[in-house]
Amino acid sequence: MRQTKIVLSDKEIPTKWYNIMADMPNKPKPPLHPGTRQPVGPQDLAAIFPMDLILQEVSTERWIDIPEEVLDIYSLWRPSPLYRAHRLEAALGTPAKIYYKYEGVSPAGSHKPNTSIPQAFYNKKAGMKRIATETGAGQWGSSMALAGKLFGLDVTVYMVKVSYGQKPYRRIMMETWGATVHASPSKVTNSGRKVLELDPNSQGSLGIAISEAVEDAATHNDTNYALGSVLNHVCLHQTVIGLEAKKQMEIAGDYPDVVIGCCGGGSNLAGIAFPFLHDKIGGKKVRVMAVEPASCPTLTKGEFRYDFGDVAGLTPLMTMYTLGHDFMPPGIHAGGLRYHGDSPLISQLYHDKLIEARAYNQVPVFEAALQFANTESIIPAPESAHAIRAVIDEALLAKEEGKQKTILFNLSGHGYMDLQAYADYHDGKLKDFEYPSEEIKKSLAKLPKI
Numbered sequence: 001m002r003q004t005k006i007v008l009s010d011k012e013i014p015t016k017w018y019n020i021m022a023d024m025p026n027k028p029k030p031p032l033h034p035g036t037r038q039p040v041g042p043q044d045l046a047a048i049f050p051m052d053l054i055l056q057e058v059s060t061e062r063w064i065d066i067p068e069e070v071l072d073i074y075s076l077w078r079p080s081p082l083y084r085a086h087r088l089e090a091a092l093g094t095p096a097k098i099y100y101k102y103e104g105v106s107p108a109g110s111h112k113p114n115t116s117i118p119q120a121f122y123n124k125k126a127g128m129k130r131i132a133t134e135t136g137a138g139q140w141g142s143s144m145a146l147a148g149k150l151f152g153l154d155v156t157v158y159m160v161k162v163s164y165g166q167k168p169y170r171r172i173m174m175e176t177w178g179a180t181v182h183a184s185p186s187k188v189t190n191s192g193r194k195v196l197e198l199d200p201n202s203q204g205s206l207g208i209a210i211s212e213a214v215e216d217a218a219t220h221n222d223t224n225y226a227l228g229s230v231l232n233h234v235c236l237h238q239t240v241i242g243l244e245a246k247k248q249m250e251i252a253g254d255y256p257d258v259v260i261g262c263c264g265g266g267s268n269l270a271g272i273a274f275p276f277l278h279d280k281i282g283g284k285k286v287r288v289m290a291v292e293p294a295s296c297p298t299l300t301k302g303e304f305r306y307d308f309g310d311v312a313g314l315t316p317l318m319t320m321y322t323l324g325h326d327f328m329p330p331g332i333h334a335g336g337l338r339y340h341g342d343s344p345l346i347s348q349l350y351h352d353k354l355i356e357a358r359a360y361n362q363v364p365v366f367e368a369a370l371q372f373a374n375t376e377s378i379i380p381a382p383e384s385a386h387a388i389r390a391v392i393d394e395a396l397l398a399k400e401e402g403k404q405k406t407i408l409f410n411l412s413g414h415g416y417m418d419l420q421a422y423a424d425y426h427d428g429k430l431k432d433f434e435y436p437s438e439e440i441k442k443s444l445a446k447l448p449k450i
């Protein structure tokens, strides 16, 4: 019988995270204080993050121990399975071998609990009572709500208003796990009230919601902030994905020629790819590919420079590929890929040509999602479907060239909470958006000159 999935035992959950900062040829430039424009010190960040996470954020140690309490909760769904996509390969008639790591097995349905769990742990350890955070379509908010519940922390989530109204199911998940959810812009914070004064009908954006959550955390002593992507410590926590995948590929007797992940802020790509980039930096031949939406083409059309993480300019300035912090991307269905910037680590690695990037429109992305659902059976998250589009194109190229190739990708989540997107696809309502070059140019022109 051929092998379809490669599973590891609980004992094989990695006990250390891999920190790529130890091996990068060029490290990201230091984050700058939003006011003084001087490098931020640990004390500046201490108003909103616990010291353990701040130390991870700046660490250059290659391996960082995963606490026992975190491993204990990881074991609820980790190690996640690695699949060989036999049926998709057959449908494509490709000589390529396709493997995927499936992160949809977590309770929240995506890779995000890999970091919400340790973030809740370190905040609890630091004596915090509450976490304030933001969410777009609700993937991060639900992951944080789950983690808060498991460690006895209250969780307040500022949810982008358009999703709060249109996508109630993840809000219900958050409330089921005990979180308080506000539609953002809300009247709860100064940042929210300011936006509402200018535009009472504002539908919100991730950048606005971040401003609200950061303000909430900075103005309450017992409350910290948590971010679901972008930051170094988030990418660090996600490396359990790639570390497991490496073991599983070894069991399969294979090694990827190319590792592919969708890229919103960059955390799931970092998770699957960093352990393989460790090999690449050491001289091994392996490609890494980031896949993003053509309507929010951060890596492929953005600029590499200092920018804020949020609309109000409350967060430190970080060097990253960015479309400008007040760029408002079109309302595509892959909500998790609508962020204006990318992780400084992913950005630096892309700048140094260790990562390549590709952008796709949403109609071809959903065609790939359907092909995957009809062969491999899992209905993928619209975000993950971006990676699948690139995987299928790489596999078809291998067929055209008559070349053997091994492809590994991260199936970052399932799409069972995103069925409206599929309904819109079936009804022919999905549109490809023109690359909004004018909007991006305007937004980039407003960036601080550093």
Ligand SMILES: *Cc1c(COP(=O)(O)O)cnc(C)c1O
Binding pocket: 110, 111, 112, 139, 140, 228, 229, 230, 262, 263, 264, 265, 266, 267, 268, 269, 336, 337, 381, 383, 384, 412, 413, 414
């Ligand atoms: C949030 C999310 C993403 C995008 O975030 P990254 O930090 O780029 O990983 C991708 N896939 C799924 C399923 C998500 O929930």
